[in-house]
Amino acid sequence: MKVKKFILIIILFLSFLGIGSMLSNIQSNQADQLLEAYGLSNNTRYFKVQSKQTVGAFLRFLQKKYPKRKIQIHLASQHERNQTLIWSNHDVVTLPTENGRYFTRDDFKGKVSFAVLGQNARVKTLQVQNNQYVDLGNKYYTVIGTFKHYRQMKQNEYYLTTGPQQPTGRFKLQNYVIIIDSSVKISRQLAAHYGAKLKTPPFVKKHQNRKFSVVKEILLAIGLIIFAGSCNFFLALIDWETVKKTHLNGKLLLNWLVNRGIRIMLIELLLALAAYFFLCWRAFFSNTQHLLGLLLACWLLVSIAFTSSIFYLTRRSDPHA
Template sequence: MNFKKIFLLFIPLLAFLGMGTMLSNIDSGHADELLEAHGLTNNTRYFRTSNNESISSFLRYLDKYYANHQLQLHLDSKYEKKQVLVWANHTVKSLPTEEGRYFSPDDFKGKVSFAVLGPATNVNLLDVQNNKYVVLGQNYYSVIGEFKDYPQVEMDKYYLSTGVDQPTAKDQLKNYRIVIDGAPNVIERVAQHYHARLHVPSFVKKHHRDRWSVVPYILMLLGAMLFGIGGNVLLATLIKRQAKLTHLHGVLLRNWVINQSVRLFLIEGALGIFTYIFLKYHAFYSADSSLVIMLIASWIIFVVAFCMTVYFLVRKDRKIVKPAKRL
């Protein structure tokens, strides 16, 4: 393999790294939004009520009339400013954690409340045999996870699960701002039941303003892909020129080109594997599968671009040779 080919192989490597980095930036942007929204969607609204009803009664009401609808609650305490109670009747979005995990549906069904901490949470903690507990008065809440640290997002809150039979559901509903995520018509009916007015949370407004913020990353990702395609076009041109210098013909020439091409594809596949291993430990992805799919798809596109270029150059040579024979 000559120096020109080695140099050109840096192009698909740089393309793989560039696309992987842009995908990480896109995923990180979404992760920041999810963390800021605490796993809620743009349908989220909030309301306040002066009702003396307990949180437990409120959850029973939701279970009775909206069990077939996907609902999620975040109850922001008026007095414990950094405390948020979380409840859902479905599998909630998995948020990026540094340690442990986020809440699962089973965490809302039992009689024990659990805690998830932000990286900057300032709360009374107790360490017992490598297990952390949030201590609030006489109550102890086992810590099951801690969020990753993102400087763009305020993460000094702590989150407690709540459920019909859990101690966190004993407090009165009027002591909380009720943030509810679900179908818009369901949210409206719940608010009407409590004679409350719905409001749009600030994170939803911000997301509407910034929803095009990932477009530059997408364009750069596509640019990196075009850069890789261009590199394979140049590699195909180089191999075609080298084929002429071999002075081989017929089956021998075809086998030589196939051999060189397969070697190139294997090397680029190895570069893709190297990129995956490198970026897995140096970049953030909400799911490793997204990086794998992108690298495999990019490799296939590069291979197709190479093959199409070789095919085009062979056809071009044949068109030039045929008139020469007639002379």
């Protein structure tokens, strides 16, 4: 009996993990803050220019021409293949880091450039008194964070802030692919201003094609919920076998069933919370509150399944029911 219950409880835990993983897949594929795009949205476009102006001059132009429009710029280097410069005039999507943090709006305003690294960033770094720096030709940039390891992210890249007053703002614009996340209208205007051809990144096309392809994940999640409920039905059967062997009845039977039911529900609540913390550690969620709500809802449903099963078995065995 104990072995069977243990196996069913393990299966329930795996079901919770599976349900949470389905939500992770949905949020990874559908959220505007695409993980593949490092915080860029579905409006992202890109173009290349031959202008000899600096990155700082380009950003000053943006600030002057579009002072009230939200714009985020990623500048992918065409020579330093693993380097991307980032600038934004608003708070960017906070991306998950193994340690430290991702960039904030204030990081783009000052005179100092900061760095965030991929897990296996191909760039020279220097460790000084517990502080890490990116070393680019004896110019040093403080590392403020390292990304978590996710398959959607390129692990060998590194990211630097840029701004009109920052050292990276002196880099030449023609050495970078300009990736812009704003309204498509603004992207078209900028491309026309520089006489460039505006294009849609592959990750945006992929996202657009898969935007409504979440039926499989939803059906799998529903199937896992039903499967978890079935496990609780079998747990109820096991407890009922104990009742028949001990010949409990009346108040003793009621107290025993209540105690067993509360114990099972508490164990399963702990399993749901364990699944929540494990998934937050190992999977991507644009909103972890959705995960917590989903797992608690699943716990409630499987608890109802257990209670209903006990009630059904009790009524069936009562000749006066």
